Each structure stands twice: as C-alpha cells, then as structure tokens.
Amino acid sequence: MSELASKKVVLDGLWYNNGVLVQMLGMCPTLAVSTNAENGIGMGLATTGVLLGSNVIVSVIRKVIPQDVRIPAYIIVIAAFVTIVDLLMNAFFLELHKTLGIFIPLIVVNCIILGRAEAFASKNGVFHAMLDGISTGVGFTLALVVLGSVREILGAGQWWGMDVMGASFHPAISMILPPGAFIALGFIMAGTKGINLRIEAAAAAKAKESPAAPAGAEPSPA
Amino acid sequence: MSDLVKMGLILTVVGGVATGFMAATEEFTRDRIAEAKRRQLQEALGKVLPEGFDNQPAQDVVKLTDARLNRSGKPVNFYVARKGGVPLGSAFTVTAPDGYSGNIDVLVGVSQDGVISRIEIVAHAETPGLGDKMVKTDWPKSFEGKSLGNPVKWGVKKDGGTFDQFAGATITPRAVVAAVHRGLEVFAERRGEILAPSTTSGGEATAVSGGPGQGGEKP
Structure with missing residues (x-):
C-alpha cells in the first residue's frame, strides 16, 4: 500500500474515525475513569498497548483463523494482552494500577479493541494494523485526556493535580460525578462534529473552485 | 466434522x-x-508507626480477629514496632463499613500506651471532591495525639464531637472517626497480646538483655 494509505490510517485513527468521539465506542472506561487528566492518560496508554499488541497478532494470524471461530480467537488474544499489561502495570506503575483498579481487566470488553481487530486488523497487513493500533490508541488517549482535563478543571479546580483556578473558584462537583462525564462528553462530541463539518464544507468548496483537484485531497489544516 | x-x-x-x-x-x-x-x-x-523503632514491623505480626475491626471476619495484622525489643507501638488496619460508598480502610498507628501517632486512609471509594477530601487534605492529622480518653467525646462536630466534617460530606468522616475509635478500643483491650514479646525472643529477660536482637525477629 502507498504512503497515502498509511497517512489515512493514522488520521482516521486519531481524528476522523476517533474511537470515542466519532465511533462512540468504549464508553464505559471513557466515562468512568475520566475524572482527571492523569487517569485519562494512564487508561489511554494501557489501552493503546493492548490495541497495538492485539492488532498486530490478529493481523499475523488472520489467514490461519477460520471465519467461524475468529471472534473467540480474537478475544483470547485480547485477553492475553490485557493480562500482560495488567501484570506489567502492577509491577512497574503500582500507584496508577491502584487508581485504575478494576478498569484495567475491563479493557478486555472495550469495544474499540475488538472493533479494530474485526474491522481492520483481520483485513490488513501487519504494518497497517500496527499503525492503526497506535493511532486509534492515541486517539482514544487524547479523547480521555481532554475529557479528563475538562472534568478535573471544572469539577476540582485542578489540572494534573495542580490548582489552576484560584481560591475564589467554586468547583462544580457534579462534573466529577457521572452526570458531568455525560455532559462534558456531549459538548466535546458536538465540538468534534462541528469541526469536521467545517472541514468537509471547506473541502467541498475547494473542490468546486478547481474541479481538477483530486477528490479527497488533504483537508485544509483547520 | x-x-x-x-x-x-x-x-x-x-x-x-x-x-x-x-x-x-x-x-x-x-x-x-x-x-x-x-x-x-x-x-x-x-x-x-511511632518513630525510632529498630525492628522489622512488617515481620513482627500478631493476628487478631474482632468484629469491631472489620465485618468480614478476617484476621487483622497488628504490626509491632520495637526498639531494643521493647514495644514502642503498633499499626493495624481497621475497616469502616459505613462510608458513603464501600469500605474505607484506615491504617492506624498507635504508641504502646494507645495514643495515635498517625493514621492513613489506605483504600476507599468515596465520592471524588466530597468524601475523598479526607485523603486530599490534612484531615487525618487531626487524629494525631488522640487516644480513647482524649477527647472524651469521639465524633464529628455535627454530633457534638471534636473532629471536623467536610462541607457536603459528613458520612465519610463520621465513619472514619467511629472506626478509628473502635480500633483503639480493640487495641486497649488486647494490648497485652499485641505487645507481647515476639515469639522468638522468649520472655522478658531476653527482651531486656537481648538488646537490639535483629536476628531474633524473623519468624
């Protein structure tokens, strides 16, 4: 595949097909752990590790796995990687492991991971599967960090654990509680959609002006 | 097939x-x-733990079971700190079952005469921003120097006691204060068992003459 395809894989994973903000997958960990930015990055990186591993392995074994048993085979691969990540985090990042707790084993049932295995890795080569795993994971991490930051700043007056809003600021505790997760995520999704609509409109206008330009060319950096 | x-x-x-x-x-x-x-x-x-111990408290353990320490019926480790074989104090985990959400595990350190040296909240699932102020503020410090008879009335201020509650969260501090108090009661009642010379040092005579007998501590 060409360089262009690689670029599309990366941009799709990071932004145009962002697991959380566009595909709306993996809502459980997204809503549950995003009470602050640090949890967001921890959960995001753990998920990225699993995604990268499972995507690569699924891509490698895609030709030997019969259609009928592919889902159980993928689940075994994913569960193995989750166990490995869980053990490694327990050994090397004990504090983070304690805060994320039950949500690490639950990465197994994060739909983003099975979704990428089924929709992408099982149909593409190892290199692109790897790129897709990394970019989808980083896209997931970014979404969690943004959501965690918004909730931490509004809900606790802090960012990365530091006071940022001054003493007169009264944190809105509901932002740290579950309703705040839904509210903040709704606004962030709306913002993403708005930006994407603008990009599309700009691309369409550009295509009209110069019909010779190849369709689907780079969107203007918005 | x-x-x-x-x-x-x-x-x-x-x-x-x-x-x-x-x-x-x-x-x-x-x-x-x-x-x-x-x-x-x-x-x-x-x-x-009180400062100045020279043994390995993590290995100097007495196990006790008491419904006041936790409701699960699991034995609780009482880690004993000694200096030259003489007990300085002990640390143990008491579980408050009546927090706002789930159990709150509190590690309580006491001197040998039952005065709190310090407490640490080790595990909890209280509401972020409300109940979890107990770990994010200096609140646990308010327990230092307290004992069963001081203050006379253990409780949060709302209940006429001496410990602060937090704005919007009374249940959490109430549960922790009560749990620590129960822990102190258990310690006072079974102090003899807990602070008994460690099994390998074999009685008072050796505890005094044995000096800083590091070797004897490990089971």
Whole structure:
C-alpha cells in the first residue's frame, strides 16, 4: 500500500474515525475513569498497548483463523494482552494500577479493541494494523485526556493535580460525578462534529473552485 | 466434522500460545510485584508507626480477629514496632463499613500506651471532591495525639464531637472517626497480646538483655 494509505490510517485513527468521539465506542472506561487528566492518560496508554499488541497478532494470524471461530480467537488474544499489561502495570506503575483498579481487566470488553481487530486488523497487513493500533490508541488517549482535563478543571479546580483556578473558584462537583462525564462528553462530541463539518464544507468548496483537484485531497489544516 | 476438529485445534493452539505468554509475563513480574507490595507496606508502616523503632514491623505480626475491626471476619495484622525489643507501638488496619460508598480502610498507628501517632486512609471509594477530601487534605492529622480518653467525646462536630466534617460530606468522616475509635478500643483491650514479646525472643529477660536482637525477629 502507498504512503497515502498509511497517512489515512493514522488520521482516521486519531481524528476522523476517533474511537470515542466519532465511533462512540468504549464508553464505559471513557466515562468512568475520566475524572482527571492523569487517569485519562494512564487508561489511554494501557489501552493503546493492548490495541497495538492485539492488532498486530490478529493481523499475523488472520489467514490461519477460520471465519467461524475468529471472534473467540480474537478475544483470547485480547485477553492475553490485557493480562500482560495488567501484570506489567502492577509491577512497574503500582500507584496508577491502584487508581485504575478494576478498569484495567475491563479493557478486555472495550469495544474499540475488538472493533479494530474485526474491522481492520483481520483485513490488513501487519504494518497497517500496527499503525492503526497506535493511532486509534492515541486517539482514544487524547479523547480521555481532554475529557479528563475538562472534568478535573471544572469539577476540582485542578489540572494534573495542580490548582489552576484560584481560591475564589467554586468547583462544580457534579462534573466529577457521572452526570458531568455525560455532559462534558456531549459538548466535546458536538465540538468534534462541528469541526469536521467545517472541514468537509471547506473541502467541498475547494473542490468546486478547481474541479481538477483530486477528490479527497488533504483537508485544509483547520 | 473435520472442519470442526480443525477449528477446535486452532482455538486450542491460540489458547495455548496465549497462556504461554501470560505465564511468562507472570513469571517475569512476580518478584517485582511482591517486592512493590512489600515496599508499599513498609512505607505505610514507617509513616504511621511511632518513630525510632529498630525492628522489622512488617515481620513482627500478631493476628487478631474482632468484629469491631472489620465485618468480614478476617484476621487483622497488628504490626509491632520495637526498639531494643521493647514495644514502642503498633499499626493495624481497621475497616469502616459505613462510608458513603464501600469500605474505607484506615491504617492506624498507635504508641504502646494507645495514643495515635498517625493514621492513613489506605483504600476507599468515596465520592471524588466530597468524601475523598479526607485523603486530599490534612484531615487525618487531626487524629494525631488522640487516644480513647482524649477527647472524651469521639465524633464529628455535627454530633457534638471534636473532629471536623467536610462541607457536603459528613458520612465519610463520621465513619472514619467511629472506626478509628473502635480500633483503639480493640487495641486497649488486647494490648497485652499485641505487645507481647515476639515469639522468638522468649520472655522478658531476653527482651531486656537481648538488646537490639535483629536476628531474633524473623519468624
């Protein structure tokens, strides 16, 4: 595949097909752990590790796995990687492991991971599967960090654990509680959609002006 | 039929290989995880125990079961700090079952005469921003120097006691204050058992003459 395809894989994973903000997958960990930015990055990186591993392995074994048993085979691969990540985090990042707790084993049932295995890795080569795993994971991490930051700043007056809003600021505790997760995520999704609509409109206008330009060319950096 | 066998075989192979990798990782991380847990316990004990001990409290343990310490009926470790074999105090975990959400585990450090040296909230699931102020503020410090008779009335201010509650969260501090109080009661009642010379040092005579007998501490 060409360089262009690689670029599309990366941009799709990071932004145009962002697991959380566009595909709306993996809502459980997204809503549950995003009470602050640090949890967001921890959960995001753990998920990225699993995604990268499972995507690569699924891509490698895609030709030997019969259609009928592919889902159980993928689940075994994913569960193995989750166990490995869980053990490694327990050994090397004990504090983070304690805060994320039950949500690490639950990465197994994060739909983003099975979704990428089924929709992408099982149909593409190892290199692109790897790129897709990394970019989808980083896209997931970014979404969690943004959501965690918004909730931490509004809900606790802090960012990365530091006071940022001054003493007169009264944190809105509901932002740290579950309703705040839904509210903040709704606004962030709306913002993403708005930006994407603008990009599309700009691309369409550009295509009209110069019909010779190849369709689907780079969107203007918005 | 042969398809079925093939599928079964393939799944078996995938499962076997995956298990192999997991086992290898477990093998690789086992010692490190045990070490990290041990260090964490040691750190926590060092924080709450009275200063100046020269033994290994993590290994100087008395196990007691009491419904006031936790409702699960599990024995609680009382880690004993000694200097030259003489007990300085002890640290133990008491579980408050009546927090706002789930159990609150509090590690309580007391001197040998039952005065709190320090407490640490080790595990909790209280509401972020409300109940969890108990770990994010200096609130646990308000327990230092307290004992069963001081203050006379244990409780949060709302209930006429001396401990602060937080804005919007009374249940959490109330639960912690009550749990620490219950822990002190247990310690006072069974102080003799807890602070008894460690099994290997064999009685008062050796406890005095034995000096800083590090060797005798390990079971």
